[in-house]
Amino acid sequence: MLLTVCAGGCAPLVAEAPFPARPDTVQPGDLLGPFDGRVLDAATGKPIAGAIVWVSWGFEVGRGLSAPAGAVTKSVETDSDGRYVIPRLAETPDDQRRVARFTLVVYKRGYTAYRSDRRFEDISPRRDFSQTMNLVKLDRFPVGASHVRHVRFVGGSGPLKVALAPEIMQASLELTEAAALGSEGGDKGGRDEAPRALLDATPLLSVDELRAATGYTGELTVDRLGDLPRSSTYDSKHFRATGKPESYDAAVRVWKLPTAKMAESRYVRLVAELPGAEVRDELGDKSVRAKEGRLLGVAVLDRERAAVLQLSCGADLCRDHDQAVALLRRILPRVDRLGLSTTTTPTEEEAPSKEKEPAEEEPSPSKDDQQFRLRPPELRR
Amino acid sequence: MTRTALLAAAVAATTALAPTAARAWEPQTLAGVAERAALGSSLHRRLTEAFGRPLGLYEPLTLQVPKGDPLVERFAAVDPEGGDAPERGKQTALGWLTAGVILEGVPADRGRNHFFDPSTLLGLRVGTTPFRARMAAVGQGVGTVRGVFTGANFDGSGRAAPAWVLAPRSENEWGLARFLDERERAATAVTPAERDDALGRALLAAGAIVRVLASMGDPAHVRNDFTVAYEDERDPLGRYALARWGRFGVPEPGTLPRPAPARLEELFHDDAGRGLADRTAWRFFSPGTLPPDATVPAVKRTDVDYVGNAEVRHLAAVTVGGATGRDRRYRLDARCHADYAERLLPEIGAYVVAALEHLFRGRLEATVSEGELHVVARDVALGAGTLTILGDDSEGKRTRLRAVEIASAKVGAELAKLGAPRGARRVAVVFRGVDAAGAPIVVTDELALARPASE
Numbered sequence: 001m002l003l004t005v006c007a008g009g010c011a012p013l014v015a016e017a018p019f020p021a022r023p024d025t026v027q028p029g030d031l032l033g034p035f036d037g038r039v040l041d042a043a044t045g046k047p048i049a050g051a052i053v054w055v056s057w058g059f060e061v062g063r064g065l066s067a068p069a070g071a072v073t074k075s076v077e078t079d080s081d082g083r084y085v086i087p088r089l090a091e092t093p094d095d096q097r098r099v100a101r102f103t104l105v106v107y108k109r110g111y112t113a114y115r116s117d118r119r120f121e122d123i124s125p126r127r128d129f130s131q132t133m134n135l136v137k138l139d140r141f142p143v144g145a146s147h148v149r150h151v152r153f154v155g156g157s158g159p160l161k162v163a164l165a166p167e168i169m170q171a172s173l174e175l176t177e178a179a180a181l182g183s184e185g186g187d188k189g190g191r192d193e194a195p196r197a198l199l200d201a202t203p204l205l206s207v208d209e210l211r212a213a214t215g216y217t218g219e220l221t222v223d224r225l226g227d228l229p230r231s232s233t234y235d236s237k238h239f240r241a242t243g244k245p246e247s248y249d250a251a252v253r254v255w256k257l258p259t260a261k262m263a264e265s266r267y268v269r270l271v272a273e274l275p276g277a278e279v280r281d282e283l284g285d286k287s288v289r290a291k292e293g294r295l296l297g298v299a300v301l302d303r304e305r306a307a308v309l310q311l312s313c314g315a316d317l318c319r320d321h322d323q324a325v326a327l328l329r330r331i332l333p334r335v336d337r338l339g340l341s342t343t344t345t346p347t348e349e350e351a352p353s354k355e356k357e358p359a360e361e362e363p364s365p366s367k368d369d370q371q372f373r374l375r376p377p378e379l380r381r
Numbered sequence: 382m383t384r385t386a387l388l389a390a391a392v393a394a395t396t397a398l399a400p401t402a403a404r405a406w407e408p409q410t411l412a413g414v415a416e417r418a419a420l421g422s423s424l425h426r427r428l429t430e431a432f433g434r435p436l437g438l439y440e441p442l443t444l445q446v447p448k449g450d451p452l453v454e455r456f457a458a459v460d461p462e463g464g465d466a467p468e469r470g471k472q473t474a475l476g477w478l479t480a481g482v483i484l485e486g487v488p489a490d491r492g493r494n495h496f497f498d499p500s501t502l503l504g505l506r507v508g509t510t511p512f513r514a515r516m517a518a519v520g521q522g523v524g525t526v527r528g529v530f531t532g533a534n535f536d537g538s539g540r541a542a543p544a545w546v547l548a549p550r551s552e553n554e555w556g557l558a559r560f561l562d563e564r565e566r567a568a569t570a571v572t573p574a575e576r577d578d579a580l581g582r583a584l585l586a587a588g589a590i591v592r593v594l595a596s597m598g599d600p601a602h603v604r605n606d607f608t609v610a611y612e613d614e615r616d617p618l619g620r621y622a623l624a625r626w627g628r629f630g631v632p633e634p635g636t637l638p639r640p641a642p643a644r645l646e647e648l649f650h651d652d653a654g655r656g657l658a659d660r661t662a663w664r665f666f667s668p669g670t671l672p673p674d675a676t677v678p679a680v681k682r683t684d685v686d687y688v689g690n691a692e693v694r695h696l697a698a699v700t701v702g703g704a705t706g707r708d709r710r711y712r713l714d715a716r717c718h719a720d721y722a723e724r725l726l727p728e729i730g731a732y733v734v735a736a737l738e739h740l741f742r743g744r745l746e747a748t749v750s751e752g753e754l755h756v757v758a759r760d761v762a763l764g765a766g767t768l769t770i771l772g773d774d775s776e777g778k779r780t781r782l783r784a785v786e787i788a789s790a791k792v793g794a795e796l797a798k799l800g801a802p803r804g805a806r807r808v809a810v811v812f813r814g815v816d817a818a819g820a821p822i823v824v825t826d827e828l829a830l831a832r833p834a835s836e
């Protein structure tokens with residue numbers, strides 16, 4: 001019996017913790033906390049700073065058969081030594097509500113998240129979480145693993161959801177790809193998912209051709225834009241002028257989608273994100289020109305190819321919009337040549353470097369990238 | 382003793398004696414089932430194509446919820462650990478769906494309407510006095526003192542689950558009627574914010590509907606077994622599934638063991654016994670509806686054995702022996718729960734997928750060619766209804782341009798052909814009526830026009 005009548009106030013009703021107080025004891029922990037632990041890179045053993053540690057105390061009401069009755073959440077970040085401390089729950093529930101569960105999630109971009117109640121790999125219940133002195137070892141997020149599945153696993157709210165936003169975008173792309181392949185749903189729950197084939201934008205434009213078209217003679221390095229993840233429907237090329245400001249750079253984005261309608265939808269969204277977009281419809285089925293500072297942009301929809309292309313060109317590389325339009329017109333038919341590749345390039349999906357932050361699966365945009373894209377895509381319409 | 386103290390004592394005394402509201406599988410399990418069903422359905426594609434939502438199931442939608450709205454309190458009840466809790470009225474499309482699943486159990490006494498016995502076609506009916514049950518609800522925090530006297534508290538009875546889903550909005554504000562209204566409004570509302578709000582609410586209603594349907598995959602809910610399954614044993618099957626899979630690991634949806642039905646209620650029950658309630662009730666026991674203990678001849682063993690069949694190996698545990706060596710007692714143990722959950726959860730998932738496909742069925746295809754807008758019915762033949770054509774200005778403000786009464790339309794039939802709307806940046810078309818089978822339906826499509834059609 002969980003309920004009693006209290007004249008002068010009762011201690012909060014708290015379920016028994018399903019985890020021990022410490023790793024070296026079988027004594028049950030306290031669901032109310034406090035909690036502490038350390039977050040390490042599973043491969044290197046080094047501490048991970050800046051990981052989000054998000055916790056939730058879930059309340060229920062009713063006896064035996066009950067209903068959700070709110071929650072208290074808290075979020076902290078690990079310090080430079082990878083340590084976190086979550087203070088004891090201060091706001092204990094009133095009268096008939098009881099603390100039914102406690103959940104801790106550790107999230108760091110580029111790693112597989114950690115939950116106190118379940119493992120990501122095999123969905124089995126986690127048995128090694130402890131209230132204090134908890135040790136969290138984060139694995140790198142496997143290349144080609146399902147973001148749909150990972151987003152489901154992480155859950156959460158507040159700062160955790162904010163940090164997860166790029167993965168939510170990837171999850172959406174994954175579902176779109178799955179729909180295109182007729183395998184509705186990107187989460188089959190398996191742990192040994194084969195790496196997905198990724199769109200390869202390389203045939204669209206080469207350094208030599210960009211030089212020839214623009215007359216630029218300086219050195220150009222080729223990379224990918226870091227703001228959107230490469231997928232089987234999206235890829236990009238960033239031609240970065242060595243030793244020059246971004247106004248000498250160029251970039252191509254391509255979305256090759258399953259249907260014309262999806263392409264149209266993507267195009268509408270892209271146009272909405274482009275600053276100062278001006279409808280011209282001079283290329284493909286629809287096109288716009290855009291400009292922000294010393295960056296020129298052109299975007300085109302090609303329904304027949306179910307493709308959307310965007311070319312961004314610095315004003316010191318492309319003399320004007322007409323030149324950018326001419327370049328985009330030239331490369332548009334090459335969308336037919338684009339193929340999928342399961343190979344990964346060292347710059348984006350290689351095994352993790354021990355020295356770098358874990359951004360290989362989805363590189364964080366550099367400062368240059370952030371400036372160079374004409375406006376970061378946001379998680380809103 | 383004061384009047385309040387007397388009431389408190391009465392509440393405490395009755396708490397242990399009378400039932401409370403039930404919730405079938407744990408909310409986290411049901412949210413996980415609905416999530417996997419949505420991911421396994423065509424909903425993402427439909428949201429992308431017919432609703433013009435590029436991120437599909439991950440499209441962020443904001444609800445306009447004023448202060449004091451009951452939804453505010455209900456949202457606050459949701460534990461965000463599974464990602465279902467709206468934040469400042471914002472959630473993804475998928476999040477609204479799973480929030481709807483959880484909110485169908487908030488407040489708890491909504492669960493009284495999640496029962497349906499296909500052998501009697503009745504909802505929950507518990508053999509206790511209504512007054513005692515209502516008093517117990519107060520003690521358990523799932524009812525109010527006022528509700529004891531007004532009858533609003535759970536009293537051991539409820540509407541049959543299919544009737545609850547089909548009830549008018551005045552009785553169930555999150556049933557099929559609400560879904561259809563909001564789905565229509567998601568295409569016809571004037572501003573983008575209002576349309577976001579409507580789509581979010583449509584998904585909340587869809588989540589509530591599939592929660593009720595999923596309850597039909599709990600043997601206790603389809604065998605009118607409230608007292609033993611929930612009161613005495615506190616839902617051992619639900620607790621087993623939660624402990625084993627949590628929300629994240631619920632099995633993926635299986636194959637629907639029947640043709641897709643013409644009507645939503647047929648997913649619950651039909652005369653051929655193909656509804657989820659029918660299949661669950663006839664294939665599984667609940668703790669309170671096991672065969673009665675019996676004395677059988679010539680049995681001398683005293684160990685536990687199982688009765689089962691080709692589909693469910695551990696249908697019930699049976700202990701034989703006792704004082705005479707001939708007693709036979711049935712119960713459901715962990716092996717039974719494992720078999721039940723492994724069979725039932727994929728089947729529930731399949732029915733939930735079918736429900737989502739039914740709710741979002743049909744397609745209109747709006748195209749502009751040679752200066753004319755064409756609207757064609759796709760996927761589903763339509764019955765009588767109204768086709769409304771709307772246009773957006775440059776700020777997304779939507780106005781009604783024309784309405785056409787439709788008597789019926791086969792798949793591929795053109796519903797309307799008219800001059801492309803002048804000055805519109807986007808066109809929305811909405812059909813509301815019934816499909817060829819007579820089931821209520823709302824179908825929409827949106828078409829972006831790159832520049833005003835008049836130019």
